[in-house]
Amino acid sequence: MTIALQACHLRKQYPGVLAVDDVSFEVAEGLCFGLLGPNGAGKTTTVEIIEGVMPPSAGEVYYFGELAGSRFREETGIQFQNTALQDHLSVRETLQMFQSLYDRKADIDRLLCECSLVDLAERDNRKLSGGQRQRLLLAVALINRPRLVFLDEPTTGLDPQARRNFWDLVRRIQRDGTTIILTTHYMDEAEVLCDQIAIMDAGLIIANGSPDALLRERYRNVIIELPAEDVGEQLTGIEHRKRDTGNIIEILTDDVYASLQALAPQVTNLNRMKIRQPNLDDLFLDLTGHTLRS
Numbered sequence: 670m671t672i673a674l675q676a677c678h679l680r681k682q683y684p685g686v687l688a689v690d691d692v693s694f695e696v697a698e699g700l701c702f703g704l705l706g707p708n709g710a711g712k713t714t715t716v717e718i719i720e721g722v723m724p725p726s727a728g729e730v731y732y733f734g735e736l737a738g739s740r741f742r743e744e745t746g747i748q749f750q751n752t753a754l755q756d757h758l759s760v761r762e763t764l765q766m767f768q769s770l771y772d773r774k775a776d777i778d779r780l781l782c783e784c785s786l787v788d789l790a791e792r793d794n795r796k797l798s799g800g801q802r803q804r805l806l807l808a809v810a811l812i813n814r815p816r817l818v819f820l821d822e823p824t825t826g827l828d829p830q831a832r833r834n835f836w837d838l839v840r841r842i843q844r845d846g847t848t849i850i851l852t853t854h855y856m857d858e859a860e861v862l863c864d865q866i867a868i869m870d871a872g873l874i875i876a877n878g879s880p881d882a883l884l885r886e887r888y889r890n891v892i893i894e895l896p897a898e899d900v901g902e903q904l905t906g907i908e909h910r911k912r913d914t915g916n917i918i919e920i921l922t923d924d925v926y927a928s929l930q931a932l933a934p935q936v937t938n939l940n941r942m943k944i945r946q947p948n949l950d951d952l953f954l955d956l957t958g959h960t961l962r963s
């Protein structure tokens with residue numbers, strides 16, 4: 670296993686805020702690594718330090734075993750959340766402009782095809798929908814045939830269909846062997862795309878591993894979930910917690926049958942009850958005491 674990226678003891682002190690507090694992790698070549706956390710956790714600062722956009726207060730970044738430098742800049746791509754695209758350029762012209770900045774160059778027709786932009790190649794980039802613009806920004810990030818690409822909250826603001834289409838693109842890029850560093854608020858996105866995740870909170874990494882391993886390590890049980898309004902006055906004799914400002918009741922159990930027996934007489938309507946596996950949202954809540962989209 671070749672390590673593509675290593676972040677070692679990264680730290681960033683802003684006036685009055687320790688945004689990144691001794692963050693270390695490594696990412697093997699070809700993996701999709703997700704950095705997750707709520708607003709203000711320190712994800713953007715961490716990624717910007719790694720990208721070289723922001724100097725750290727302390728720490729180093731290694732790219733294939735070397736301190737990240739010119740080779741890193743030449744061989745990586747960044748999809749920024751809010752890249753300003755130049756006005757009056759078509760999609761193809763935009764790609765040609767970015768391509769001229771690099772020695773390593775992707776074939777533009779191939780890139781248009783890979784990012785599902787062929788039919789939009791001659792369209793003014795100001796006339797793209799949100800999903801189309803994200804696909805163009807992804808193509809821009811791939812313009813130098815990067816070995817490693819950073820995707821910063823790439824599906825924020827997209828509708829569910831556009832998000833799924835974007836995930837398909839990301840999977841395709843990964844199948845070609847590109848290493849991906851993804852920041853996201855969305856646990857479902859991380860579950861679909863990431864081989865490895867690190868969860869950040871208040872500048873610290875509080876969990877790091879494959880989604881499956883993290884969930885297996887933490888849980889041997891399932892969750893019974895039901896609307897609070899379907900439960901009588903007060904649940905008694907059964908350990909539970911409330912979620913979504915008290916609207917949802919959850920019971921974590923390794924004996925579904927026994928829990929249902931205790932629960933059934935106290936529930937006014939069983940039709941909306943769900944039994945599900947714990948997911949990354951649950952893990953985050955259990956680790957931090959608050960939900961990811963806080």
Ligand SMILES: Nc1ncnc2c1ncn2[C@@H]1O[C@H](COP(=O)(O)OP(=O)(O)OP(=O)(O)O)[C@@H](O)[C@H]1O
Pocket residue numbers: 683684686687688706707708709710711712713714715
């Ligand atoms: N330039 C800055 N000066 C001072 N504080 C900053 C600066 N940039 C970020 N911060 C603070 O550092 C902390 C981490 O911010 P950061 O943007 O890295 O978090 P994030 O996890 O990316 O959040 P989001 O999901 O909202 O983008 C926050 O408390 C933020 O207010």
